[in-house]
Amino acid sequence: MTTRKFPQKAPLQEIDIVRRENHTEDLALMWLEKPDGYTFKPGQYCTIGHDGIERAYSIASAPHEEFIELFIELIPVEEGGVLTPILWDLGKGDKVTIRPRAKGIFTFKEEMENQFLVSTVTGVVPYVSFIRDYLRKNRSGHHFYVLEGASYTDEFVYDKEFETLSVLNPSLVTFVPTISRPNEDRNSTWSRDTGRVNNIVRDKLDQFNLTTADTMIYAxxxxxxxxxxKEKVTGDGYEFLEERFWKDD
Ligand SMILES: Cc1cc2nc3c(=O)[nH]c(=O)nc-3n(C[C@H](O)[C@H](O)[C@H](O)COP(=O)(O)OP(=O)(O)OC[C@H]3O[C@@H](n4cnc5c(N)ncnc54)[C@H](O)[C@@H]3O)c2cc1C
Known part of the structure; x- marks a missing residue:
C-alpha cells in the first residue's frame, strides 16, 4: 500500500511583543519580533493570534526593518471585539502567535506615477510600508498622495512621519489629513481639511491634477x-484597489 503525502502545514510560531506605544485609549502601535526568514511585500498582512484566536493585521514596517510594526484599534467586548481586548492587556515581553506566511494583494502597483492612497485611521498602515520601502530602495519617479480621515486629530498617529517627508521631499509625498468632527473640543486647534475623507477625494484629484492615465487609487x-x-472614482475610469478591514453590517 502506498502512503499518500500531504503537504505539512507550517506550525504557528510564538513571538515576543518587543515594544508598545499607546496613542489614544483605543489606538496603539505594537512592534513584534520577526521570525527568522519571515518575508512580506509592503502592503501585505500577517495573521496574529492569542489563545487560539487569530486576526489579520496589515504590516506598517517595511520588509528591511528589524521588527513587525502594527497599528491596532481596540474593539471593546461590548462592540463585539474578541482578540483586541486580549491584545490590550499585553505589552513588552508577552507573546503572540504568528502564521508563517504574510498574505494579501493590496501591494504597491508601480505602473502609475501618482499613488493616491486613501485611508481611515488604521487603514493608513499599508501606505506606511509602501513609502518606507520606497525610500529604503532609493527609488524615484512616483508621487504618494496620502489622504487619511479620522474623527479626531490624535488618531492620525503617523502624521509626523508623513509631514516630515512632505517637507523634506515635497515632490515625493503630499499628506492630506482630514477630520470629520471639527467642532469638538478635542479638535480645537485644527486648521486643515475637514469632512469625511471619501467626501474630499474628488476635490483633491482635481486640485492635484491627477488623471486616469497616470493615477492609481487605493482605499x-x-x-x-x-x-x-470606489463608486466615485471607478465611474470616472480610475484604476482602483481596496482592502477592507471589516465587513459593513
Ligand atoms: C486584511 C486585513 C487587515 C487588517 N489590518 C488591520 C490593522 O492594521 N489594524 C487593525 O486594527 N485592524 C486590522 N484589521 C481588522 C482585524 O483583523 C480585526 O478584525 C480587528 O482587530 C478586531 O478584532 P477583534 O477580534 O477584537 O474583533 P472581531 O471579532 O474581528 O470583530 C468584531 C466586530 O468589530 C468589527 N470591526 C473590526 N475591526 C473594526 C474597526 N477597526 N472598526 C470598527 N469595527 C471593526 C467587525 O466587523 C465585527 O463586527 C484587518 C483586517 C483585515 C481583513
Missing part, C-alpha cells in the same frame, strides 16, 4: 468609506 480601512470612494 483601505472602513468599508463604507471604501464603497463610496
Amino acid at each position: 483601505c480601512g472602513h468599508p463604507g468609506m471604501i464603497e463610496d470612494v
